[in-house]
Amino acid sequence: MTTGPLSMRLCHLYPDHLNIYADRGNIAVCQRRLEWRGLSLEVVEVGLGDPIPADCHLYYLGGGQDRDQALVAEDLERKADPLRQAAEDGAVVLGVCGGYQLLGRGYAGSDGRRLPGIGLLDVETTAGAGRLVGDVVLDATLSGQTRTVVGYENHAGRTHLGPGCTPLGRLRRGHGNNGEDGCEGAVAGHSVGTYMHGPLLPKNPWLADTLLGWALAHAGHTERLAPLDDQLEKSAHAAAAARAGKKR
Ligand code: GLN
Numbered sequence: 001m002t003t004g005p006l007s008m009r010l011c012h013l014y015p016d017h018l019n020i021y022a023d024r025g026n027i028a029v030c031q032r033r034l035e036w037r038g039l040s041l042e043v044v045e046v047g048l049g050d051p052i053p054a055d056c057h058l059y060y061l062g063g064g065q066d067r068d069q070a071l072v073a074e075d076l077e078r079k080a081d082p083l084r085q086a087a088e089d090g091a092v093v094l095g096v097c098g099g100y101q102l103l104g105r106g107y108a109g110s111d112g113r114r115l116p117g118i119g120l121l122d123v124e125t126t127a128g129a130g131r132l133v134g135d136v137v138l139d140a141t142l143s144g145q146t147r148t149v150v151g152y153e154n155h156a157g158r159t160h161l162g163p164g165c166t167p168l169g170r171l172r173r174g175h176g177n178n179g180e181d182g183c184e185g186a187v188a189g190h191s192v193g194t195y196m197h198g199p200l201l202p203k204n205p206w207l208a209d210t211l212l213g214w215a216l217a218h219a220g221h222t223e224r225l226a227p228l229d230d231q232l233e234k235s236a237h238a239a240a241a242a243r244a245g246k247k248r
Pocket residue numbers: 020062063064065066067069096097098099154155156157158
């Protein structure tokens with residue numbers, strides 16, 4: 001259901017394959033945080049074999065098991081040029097976990113098979129021994145602002161960043177990209193990758209509004225987003241951070 005004039009379009013890539021840990025909830029948050037402001041969102045779902053629309057303002061890929069990623073990787077490679085072009089034109093791209101890995105140069109999974117990524121993010125991922133699982137709290141920096149962001153991770157992949165991107169943030173809790181360098185996620189321009197499920201956006205209203213603000217600006221809406229009453233979101237954020245703080 002949309003309200004008001006169309007404000008922006010969101011392309012949800014592989015909703016049937018990359019949707020582990022309720023990552024679809026990130027789409028609902030984008031929809032509601034715009035509707036609560038009298039703005040509207042059109043969601044375009046793109047699956048295997050579907051053309052990728054060039055006129056969306058935010059492109060989203062959720063997470064998935066190795067087998068789900070294997071099902072979409074070659075198809076995503078065929079969509080790489082229009083997706084990279086959209087990002088170069090200013091569209092926001094958000095990839096979560098498996099989606100993050102496929103936005104990179106490639107992912108060598110637990111079976112040793114290397115899946116091609118689209119190289120939008122200068123990262124390379126290889127599955128390691130054991131999985132990196134648990135709560136995550138990090139100091140994330142976007143648009144010159146630093147805020148804590150909370151989430152949950154469960155991945156075999158160990159991701160290492162090249163010079164073409166910077167980490168989303170530094171960890172306070174959790175394993176992050178590779179369990180070694182104390183960082184989580186990757187950012188290049190308005191393309192963001194992260195390992196954080198939960199889903200990510202409901203408990204991180206600052207992050208949600210930062211990404212939506214970028215996407216709306218790309219759609220030609222330059223007015224600042226009106227503040228919302230985020231008491232519930234902030235309580236959920238605080239509860240997740242407290243829970244993470246209690247665990248080693
Ligand atoms: N299959 C990938 C890994 O294990 C991504 C997992 C995920 O999306 N949660 O690293």
